[in-house]
Amino acid sequence: MKKIEEQHRLEFEDKARIVVKVPGVYTFLGEFADYCKGFTLCGAAPTALEVALSPRDDQSVRLFMVPQKDRKRFNLQNTKYKREDRWANYIKGVISVLNGRGYFPSAFNLTLSGDLLKREGTMTNSAIVLGVTLALVKYFKYDLSEEECATIAYSALSTFSAEECRLIIFLAMLHVDSTSLLLFDVQYLKYEKIPIDNLDDEIVPLLVESQIAPQALQEELSIRRGESREAFKLLRALFPTGLIRDIPQQEIREMVGQLTEDEKRLCIYVLGESRLAYEGGRLLAQKDMVGYGRVLSKVQAGLRDIFEVTCPEIDWLTKRAMELNGCLGATMISTGRSGTILVLISRESIALYITRMEEYEHIFGFKPTWKSYTQVGKLKIGSVNNGSTTNKR
Known part of the structure; x- marks a missing residue:
C-alpha cells in the first residue's frame, strides 16, 4: 500500500498513520437471498479500495479521491447529509453512526484510491464506508470488533445515506481471500469457505x-x-x-x-x-x-x-x-x-x-x-511508522 501512502503525503504534506485495503466483492449466486434469509455465494472481486488517514489539529475533515482528483471538506460540528456533498456523505455517515454509539473521532485527512473507485455502484460505496470505518476505529483505538465495524458501515450507508445495500457484503469484505468463495447463511450470518x-x-x-x-x-x-x-x-x-x-x-x-x-x-x-x-x-x-x-x-x-x-x-x-x-x-x-x-x-x-x-x-x-476471474486478495489494515507499514490484521 506504498502508493496510497505517497498519494496521501503529496496531497496533505503529512504521512498517513493508518492504511486500509478493502477488496471488492462479487455475488455469484443468491443476490436476493436477504428477503428469505437464505444463502449467498460470493467472492473477492478483481479490484480493491485503499484508504489512508492522518490526524489534523483543527475541527475539519479533508478528503481526497485520487482517481477523480476530487476534494471535499466539512466541519466535525456539521455532519448533516447534504446532497451536493455527494461521496463525502459516506464519510459523514460513518462519523454520525460512531457518534451515535458514543465515539467521537477528532479531525483527520483522508485519501481514497484504488481501481474500485473507477466504477460506480453499491459495491464501491460499501467499500468506502467500510474502509473509512476500519481506519477510524483502528487509528483512534476504539474497542470495536471488525464485525461491529461492518454493522456500523452498513448503518452509515443504509440509514444515513438511504442507499440499498446488504450487510452480507460488508461481512464478506472482511473475510474473502484469493483462494476461496464464501457461502453465507443469511439467517445466521455465518459462512463456509469453499476452496x-x-x-x-x-x-x-x-x-x-x-x-x-x-x-x-x-x-x-x-x-x-x-x-x-x-x-x-x-x-x-x-x-x-x-x-x-x-x-x-x-x-x-x-x-x-x-x-x-x-x-x-x-x-x-x-x-x-x-x-x-x-x-x-x-x-x-x-x-x-x-x-x-x-x-x-x-x-x-x-x-x-x-x-x-x-x-x-x-x-x-x-x-x-x-x-x-x-x-x-x-x-x-x-x-x-x-x-x-x-x-x-x-x-x-x-x-x-x-x-x-x-x-x-x-x-x-x-x-x-x-x-x-481473478481475486484481489483479502482485507489489509496497516499502521505506518517511520516510513514502514506494519500489518495489523
Whole structure:
C-alpha cells in the first residue's frame, strides 16, 4: 500500500498513520437471498479500495479521491447529509453512526484510491464506508470488533445515506481471500469457505462486461428489490413460524387469493435462487464444475423469465456462450458493473466465444470486454511508522 501512502503525503504534506485495503466483492449466486434469509455465494472481486488517514489539529475533515482528483471538506460540528456533498456523505455517515454509539473521532485527512473507485455502484460505496470505518476505529483505538465495524458501515450507508445495500457484503469484505468463495447463511450470518484454488485448470471463469449504460439495469433491479421486500412481508404474515426460506415453492404456486400472481412469481424466484446458491456452493466444494455451471444457467433463466431483470444485451451474450459445447454455464452478476456476466467455459472454447462477441458490437453498437476471474486478495489494515507499514490484521 506504498502508493496510497505517497498519494496521501503529496496531497496533505503529512504521512498517513493508518492504511486500509478493502477488496471488492462479487455475488455469484443468491443476490436476493436477504428477503428469505437464505444463502449467498460470493467472492473477492478483481479490484480493491485503499484508504489512508492522518490526524489534523483543527475541527475539519479533508478528503481526497485520487482517481477523480476530487476534494471535499466539512466541519466535525456539521455532519448533516447534504446532497451536493455527494461521496463525502459516506464519510459523514460513518462519523454520525460512531457518534451515535458514543465515539467521537477528532479531525483527520483522508485519501481514497484504488481501481474500485473507477466504477460506480453499491459495491464501491460499501467499500468506502467500510474502509473509512476500519481506519477510524483502528487509528483512534476504539474497542470495536471488525464485525461491529461492518454493522456500523452498513448503518452509515443504509440509514444515513438511504442507499440499498446488504450487510452480507460488508461481512464478506472482511473475510474473502484469493483462494476461496464464501457461502453465507443469511439467517445466521455465518459462512463456509469453499476452496477454488485446486479446481480444473481447463475450465475458466470469464467475466464479460456488456458495456451497457449503468442505469440500464440498476433502476429495474431497484424496483424488483422493493417489490420483493414487500412480497416477502406478506409471505411472512401467511407463514409466521419457521424459516421462511424453507417454504415450498409449490405451496406458493397453489395459493389462491393471498398473494397476487406477481407477488407469487417474485417469492418463487427468490426462494429458488437461494436454494440454487446453496446447491452451487456444495457442487463447488465437490469440484463438480459441470453441476455448478448448470446452476449458473438456471439462475440466469430465472432472472430472465421469472424475475424479468435482464436485457437484450445480457440475453445475447449468455445465449451465445451457452451455444458452445465448451460452455458449462453463464449468468448475470448484478454486483459487477452494470451488465456483467460470468461465463464458465473451457479454455479451448474462449477464442470461439471471443469471435462470436465481435458480432455484439455490430448489433448493439458497443464493444464488450472480458477477462478471466481473478481475486484481489483479502482485507489489509496497516499502521505506518517511520516510513514502514506494519500489518495489523
